[in-house]
Amino acid sequence: MPLLEVRNLRVEFPTRRGVLTAVDRVSFSIDEGEVLGVVGESGAGKSITGNAIIRLIEPPGRIAGGEVLLSGRRIDTLPPQEMRRVRGKEIGAIFQDPLTTLNPLYSIGRQLAETMQTHLGLSDREARARAIKWLEDVGIPGAAQRIDAYPHQFSGGMRQRVVIALALCAEPRLVIADEPTTALDVSIQAQVIALLKRLCREHGTAVMLVTHDMGVIAEAADRVAVMYAGRIVEIGPVREVVKQARHPYTEGLMGSIPSLTRRVERLRQIDGAMPRLSDIPPGCAFNPRCAKAFDRCRADRPELMPTQGASRAACWLYAENGSARDAA
Amino acid sequence: MPLDGAGGATRPLLEVEDLARDFDVSKPLLFRLLQGEGRRILHAVAGVSFSIPRGTTLSLVGESGCGKTTVARLVVGLYAPTRGSIRIDGIDMATLRSRAAQAPVRRRIQMIFQDPYASLNPRWRVGNIIAEPIRAFGLMRDRSEIEARVGELLRQVGLSPKDAEKYPHEFSGGQRQRISIARALSSDPEFLVCDEPTSALDVSVQAQILNLMKDLQQRLGLTYLFISHNLAVVRHMSDRIGVMYLGRIVELAPGEALFAHPQHPYTRLLLEAIPDLEMTGRQRTPVGGEVPSPIDPPSGCAFHPRCPFANARCKAEVPALLRRGEVEVACHAVAEGRLPA
Numbered sequence: 163m164p165l166l167e168v169r170n171l172r173v174e175f176p177t178r179r180g181v182l183t184a185v186d187r188v189s190f191s192i193d194e195g196e197v198l199g200v201v202g203e204s205g206a207g208k209s210i211t212g213n214a215i216i217r218l219i220e221p222p223g224r225i226a227g228g229e230v231l232l233s234g235r236r237i238d239t240l241p242p243q244e245m246r247r248v249r250g251k252e253i254g255a256i257f258q259d260p261l262t263t264l265n266p267l268y269s270i271g272r273q274l275a276e277t278m279q280t281h282l283g284l285s286d287r288e289a290r291a292r293a294i295k296w297l298e299d300v301g302i303p304g305a306a307q308r309i310d311a312y313p314h315q316f317s318g319g320m321r322q323r324v325v326i327a328l329a330l331c332a333e334p335r336l337v338i339a340d341e342p343t344t345a346l347d348v349s350i351q352a353q354v355i356a357l358l359k360r361l362c363r364e365h366g367t368a369v370m371l372v373t374h375d376m377g378v379i380a381e382a383a384d385r386v387a388v389m390y391a392g393r394i395v396e397i398g399p400v401r402e403v404v405k406q407a408r409h410p411y412t413e414g415l416m417g418s419i420p421s422l423t424r425r426v427e428r429l430r431q432i433d434g435a436m437p438r439l440s441d442i443p444p445g446c447a448f449n450p451r452c453a454k455a456f457d458r459c460r461a462d463r464p465e466l467m468p469t470q471g472a473s474r475a476a477c478w479l480y481a482e483n484g485s486a487r488d489a490a
Numbered sequence: 491m492p493l494d495g496a497g498g499a500t501r502p503l504l505e506v507e508d509l510a511r512d513f514d515v516s517k518p519l520l521f522r523l524l525q526g527e528g529r530r531i532l533h534a535v536a537g538v539s540f541s542i543p544r545g546t547t548l549s550l551v552g553e554s555g556c557g558k559t560t561v562a563r564l565v566v567g568l569y570a571p572t573r574g575s576i577r578i579d580g581i582d583m584a585t586l587r588s589r590a591a592q593a594p595v596r597r598r599i600q601m602i603f604q605d606p607y608a609s610l611n612p613r614w615r616v617g618n619i620i621a622e623p624i625r626a627f628g629l630m631r632d633r634s635e636i637e638a639r640v641g642e643l644l645r646q647v648g649l650s651p652k653d654a655e656k657y658p659h660e661f662s663g664g665q666r667q668r669i670s671i672a673r674a675l676s677s678d679p680e681f682l683v684c685d686e687p688t689s690a691l692d693v694s695v696q697a698q699i700l701n702l703m704k705d706l707q708q709r710l711g712l713t714y715l716f717i718s719h720n721l722a723v724v725r726h727m728s729d730r731i732g733v734m735y736l737g738r739i740v741e742l743a744p745g746e747a748l749f750a751h752p753q754h755p756y757t758r759l760l761l762e763a764i765p766d767l768e769m770t771g772r773q774r775t776p777v778g779g780e781v782p783s784p785i786d787p788p789s790g791c792a793f794h795p796r797c798p799f800a801n802a803r804c805k806a807e808v809p810a811l812l813r814r815g816e817v818e819v820a821c822h823a824v825a826e827g828r829l830p831a
Binding site for chain 1: 553554662664665692693694695696697698700701704719720721722723725726745746749759760761762763764765767768778780781
């Protein structure tokens with residue numbers, strides 16, 4: 163049984179001009195200890211998917227359909243009180259900006275200790291000892307001296323380490339990390355990703371890694387789901403998606419990233435932009451920008467279907483049992 | 491004074507020498523008196539020299555706080571330098587005192603900013619935004635002439651002349667950056683200073699803008715000073731690359747050389763730190779530490795606390811940028827041949 167299973171998730175935002183569907187029939191699963199990357203451009207619905215799983219959608223947004231199961235138990239229907247216990251204890255969260263995650267009025271030691279006391283029922287002394295251990299684990303120099311320091315006394319990279327400790331200290335089985343390194347400089351980013359990977363492997367924690375940065379995904383994820391206009395267009399092993407993208411959108415996305423090793427005169431570009439949520443075309447949402455689109459793409463929405471490889475793609479090119487219509 | 495660059499084929503368009511800029515970040519006087527603190531000076535740029543030949547791109551790359559944006563702002567004249575000189579087509583900007591004297595040179599330099607949401611006036615129509623430099627420099631007077639020029643500029647950046655009637659909020663981030671580029675081109679400049687022009691954009695949109703900037707460079711013979719923290723973008727765009735660390739250039743080299751044979755330990759660290767999309771499975775040695783505060787930089791070579799090759803000399807003496815062939819490096823270990831190849 164997968165650790166997390168999301169089935170046909172649908173998130174809507176009612177507005178004066180009608181209901182916008184930000185996440186539209188999204189299904190995927192994450193196994194124990196697995197790192198699933200969720201990648202997409204802004205507005206693709208990747209963060210909202212993560213927030214929907216932990217039920218942190220800002221009203222008036224709402225989950226309008228589908229199921230979320232954690233170890234086979236539905237959590238999208240839990241009453242708010244029980245859901246609070248799931249958040250933190252069973253699912254940890256790491257957000258982009260460590261300053262908004264940490265409470266500026268409490269020392270980091272107190273925030274860590276309180277989390278562990280709430281979810282693990284530790285005594286004051288045990289909680290404090292373990293907080294120091296966690297700070298050491300995430301690489302805060304002089305952990306025992308700095309435990310009573312406040313968030314503003316740390317640099318951005320150090321703060322994000324504290325946030326990682328905070329997300330993992332209640333020993334959750336799943337961590338949802340939403341753009342955990344986007345606010346950091348490259349050299350710090352590499353340290354933080356290496357840290358997150360190491361700790362999750364040691365503790366057997368599964369990770370849903372939401373980011374716009376394909377490099378981070380390539381580095382850290384086992385599998386990756388590519389989102390476009392609120393839908394998953396491709397999902398598969400990270401190596402295959404990066405090296406041999408099946409969906410024309412993924413292919414274009416990969417080609418548009420400047421490479422460090424190969425210099426090209428022109429980057430591959432996908433013309434146009436992702437449609438607004440109020441303006442999603444019928445059929446495949448990508449069809450107006452797709453060079454390979456044909457009649458069916460404009461009429462019917464493709465579901466994820468098997469391709470020649472291990473990934474699945476939501477593309478009519480792969481209808482008829484995974485034999486590509488267009489071999490190129 | 492040859493403004494059209496006659497005879498300037500060999501002379502670099504921009505020459506910057508020993509450029510420095512300090513910022514006073516002291517607390518208010520009363521606090522200083524009460525707490526017995528002195529002034530605190532932040533050396534944002536601490537002596538930077540480079541030149542950009544006509545029609546080429548030089549990029550400055552580095553992490554936040556390294557001074558790259560300050561250099562860009564010094565070059566376009568948004569800040570006055572504390573020390574050093576900026577020569578544009580041989581003209582020392584410090585010798586031009588009045589606005590009127592500067593205008594003919596200023597017209598030839600334009601800037602593109604990072605945030606396309608903040609850099610366009612939301613109350614102005616796009617047509618007016620683009621025409622502003624034309625009017626400010628008095629390049630055209632006739633209304634219909636300006637209108638035609640704005641339409642041509644919009645077409646040049648891949649928008650429609652009809653878009654001149656719209657307001658910035660009607661456009662996406664990528665389209666707004668196209669508008670910024672059209673505005674920058676409207677005074678017919680030769681030199682564009684681009685400060686993180688694609689950092690706020692999604693990758694697929696970034697590709698569109700980078701392609702557009704390269705096309706324009708070829709078509710109009712533009713010279714670029716390109717500022718970015720993204721090494722892959724910098725590699726794609728540049729002829730030469732300067733790596734900055736705490737207000738100084740630590741390595742300045744042609745793009746190919748920098749990526750094939752990085753010399754300075756900091757350049758090596760940066761290249762090492764980029765997530766590997768190619769997944770060639772190379773062994774990465776994560777280097778610890780963070781960029782120190784520029785208010786109180788380490789003595790000697792500012793990188794020495796993080797550098798695995800630092801010795802006593804590195805702690806005491808600031809290394810000069812030394813040229814070896816096409817590559818300039820500021821590192822004692824490189825100069826002494828102490829570094830492993």
